Amino acid sequence: xxxxxxxxxxxxxxxxxxxxxxxxxxxxxxxxxxxxxxxxxxxxxxxxxxxxxxxxxxxxxxxxxxxxxxxxxxxxxxxxxxxxxxx
Numbered sequence: 001x002x003x004x005x006x007x008x009x010x011x012x013x014x015x016x017x018x019x020x021x022x023x024x025x026x027x028x029x030x031x032x033x034x035x036x037x038x039x040x041x042x043x044x045x046x047x048x049x050x051x052x053x054x055x056x057x058x059x060x061x062x063x064x065x066x067x068x069x070x071x072x073x074x075x076x077x078x079x080x081x082x083x084x085x086x087x
Contacts, residue, residue, distance in 0.1 A: 048084045 031047025042060055043052035055063065063070075074081065 031045075033045045035043045035045070035052070037043050037054055041054045041056045043054040045052045
């Protein structure tokens with residue numbers, strides 16, 4: 001049987017292993033998710049920002065209606081656009 005000091009160290013190791021497993025599971029969670037906000041808007045979490053992009057239903061519909069135009073714009077301006085900074 002380990003002495004009290006060893007037992008404390010072993011207990012601490014188990015605590016740290018558990019905390020590490022929790023962090024790894026959180027990091028492995030899907031980056032993309034949707035949520036209805038408190039005010040009834042749609043929040044989109046993309047895993048690249050601390051905060052979501054939040055718009056109301058009609059605003060998302062307007063953006064999505066221009067999806068092909070946005071994609072074409074991105075392609076046409078690829079050389080001048082910058083990637084998001086890692087958070």
